[in-house]
Amino acid sequence: MSGAIPSTRDRIVSAAAKLFYREGIRAVSVDAVAEKAGITKRTLYYHFESKDDLIAAYLSMRDNPNLAQFQNWFSKAEGDVADKVQGVFLALAQAARHPRWKGCGFLRTAAELANMPGHPAIKAGVAHKKRVEDWFTDVLENADVGDQARQLARQLILLLDGALTVVLLQRDPSYMETAGQAARLLIRMSLPKPEDRCLS
Amino acid sequence: MSGAIPSTRDRIVSAAAKLFYREGIRAVSVDAVAEKAGITKRTLYYHFESKDDLIAAYLSMRDNPNLAQFQNWFSKAEGDVADKVQGVFLALAQAARHPRWKGCGFLRTAAELANMPGHPAIKAGVAHKKRVEDWFTDVLENADVGDQARQLARQLILLLDGALTVVLLQRDPSYMETAGQAARLLIRMSLPKPEDRCLS
DNA sequence: TTGTGTATATTCACTGGTCGGTATACTTTC
DNA sequence: GAAAGTATACCGACCAGTGAATATACACAA
Incomplete structure (x- = not known):
């Protein structure tokens, strides 16, 4: 079920979700999210305006x-x-x-x-x-x-x-x-x- | 009431309490606490082992x-x-x-x-x-x-x-x-x- | 079929600033 | 003079965010 390989954006949000939930919002750096998603930080900032934007997407x-x-x-x-x-x-x-x-x-x-x-x-x-x-x-x-x-x-x-x-x-x-x-x-x-x- | 000028330690804890409660633990730096308490960071670290120690004292x-x-x-x-x-x-x-x-x-x-x-x-x-x-x-x-x-x-x-x-x-x-x-x-x-x- | 323009997507390298914590030395108090 | 307390200056690591260049994909014209 739920085929379709996840988009980059989805992979970022889902990496963020894991880290934010596990360690807390402020304890997790944008770099850590990018690494977990397997992309560079610059790519993350292509898909999201800011860390705050990413937090909102996670929730x-x-x-x-x-x-x-x-x-x-x-x-x-x-x-x-x-x-x-x-x-x-x-x-x-x-x-x-x-x-x-x-x-x-x-x-x-x-x-x-x-x-x-x-x-x-x-x-x-x-x-x-x-x-x-x-x-x-x-x-x-x-x-x-x-x-x-x-x-x-x-x-x-x-x-x-x-x-x-x-x-x-x-x-x-x-x-x-x-x-x-x-x-x-x-x-x-x-x-x-x-x-x-x-x-x- | 409660006379006695507060000790340096008390002033640090009470500065920490205000900032930690207002902005959250991780959002407040040790430098900010020291400045609010009117002392230097080194003095803070004389009275407390670590930031974690200070957080515990606050609560x-x-x-x-x-x-x-x-x-x-x-x-x-x-x-x-x-x-x-x-x-x-x-x-x-x-x-x-x-x-x-x-x-x-x-x-x-x-x-x-x-x-x-x-x-x-x-x-x-x-x-x-x-x-x-x-x-x-x-x-x-x-x-x-x-x-x-x-x-x-x-x-x-x-x-x-x-x-x-x-x-x-x-x-x-x-x-x-x-x-x-x-x-x-x-x-x-x-x-x-x-x-x-x-x-x- | 091939070439080209354009928008999307991605990378590397970097910035100015802040983080928790410390080395060392000076001052006050007893 | 010893101990407690404070100051200045600094450390390496990390922070959120960015500049400039590059790669990919697809539309459309020759």
């Missing part, structure tokens, strides 16, 4: 795959909407156990570029998180949570980004599971009760 | 004040424990509206140094967050949440760090208030019901 490229991963985890989980959202957190907990996992590239970049609120990379991060929140909202609206869908989706985003951040710092993926339980509880509270179903 | 210095701020906000809020925890989030929402607010220095440093798990600055961050979580646990244990105190405290940490992160990215402090509502709900669910008190 924009992660938008769709990241969201699709969440949707995939959701669709594969069993149960009602609360269980399925919890399933996303559980899958994330597994992902976080991979030794090369380093949290969320969008959030880490926002942290590193906190001093540049208008930076295109940060705008890409905002757009991505909004798409995830909108997707959560859709999912919840289709599940009878009344008019709470948007507010609930915001709570899920808070738990999700909180978990990504906490686990990155503490290196304890069990926080991801705690977040999943909290998410399920909050959703269940807004769900119409099928008879006597209570907690747990 | 260690923030541990107590940060926790004390949370405790202060909590103690000033009215109502039961759920309301008071919510008060912390509301106060934080106000703080986040300050133009120079840049999120949580511990989390931002963890994001920037994600590739160095053993870094002393990250250890300082883990220790700080553990102290906050332990304090939450104490507060909840004193409030009859049964054996849920630790788990609830972890959920509060997730919401707190989530809010700090989301608001840093999105620049929308209302997420802090959403987190506060979620926190209050989660606590209320574990609280013994005083007769008929419901939500809201």
Whole structure:
């Protein structure tokens, strides 16, 4: 699948993605990206105006795959909407156990570029998180949570980004599971009760 | 209060704190810190082994004040424990509206140094967050949440760090208030019901 | 088919400046 | 005089970004 040999530009972005995600934005030099992509720095600057431009391209490229991963985890989980959202957190907990996992590239970049609120990379991060929140909202609206869908989706985003951040710092993926339980509880509270179903 | 002219070392750490928090760790050079502290770089290296050492000192210095701020906000809020925890989030929402607010220095440093798990600055961050979580646990244990105190405290940490992160990215402090509502709900669910008190 | 013009893509070599860290010597304080 | 603290000047490595020349590809005319 996905034939077509990657363009030079794509190879640059994908080399940048690996290095930026692994080591951080400012820790990676343009020279390092060029070398990893197997081209010269001058060629990189032919395809991108600046390092900032490259950073933005790196995050924009992660938008769709990241969201699709969440949707995939959701669709594969069993149960009602609360269980399925919890399933996303559980899958994330597994992902976080991979030794090369380093949290969320969008959030880490926002942290590193906190001093540049208008930076295109940060705008890409905002757009991505909004798409995830909108997707959560859709999912919840289709599940009878009344008019709470948007507010609930915001709570899920808070738990999700909180978990990504906490686990990155503490290196304890069990926080991801705690977040999943909290998410399920909050959703269940807004769900119409099928008879006597209570907690747990 | 707090008389005693600050030592050279203190002035260095406090200059570093301002710059590191404002612009990020890697974006700030040792030269910049030395200049801000009004000393030469050689003097800085007399007091600190390395830049990494200085970073760790910056975060260690923030541990107590940060926790004390949370405790202060909590103690000033009215109502039961759920309301008071919510008060912390509301106060934080106000703080986040300050133009120079840049999120949580511990989390931002963890994001920037994600590739160095053993870094002393990250250890300082883990220790700080553990102290906050332990304090939450104490507060909840004193409030009859049964054996849920630790788990609830972890959920509060997730919401707190989530809010700090989301608001840093999105620049929308209302997420802090959403987190506060979620926190209050989660606590209320574990609280013994005083007769008929419901939500809201 | 061959030659040529043009836009795209790439390379090598380089710039001015900054980085973390240091060698050495001077000054202050006890 | 000894120890602690500070200053000047410097190091080699690396940084983001650039100038000028070159290579490749394809369009179109002879």
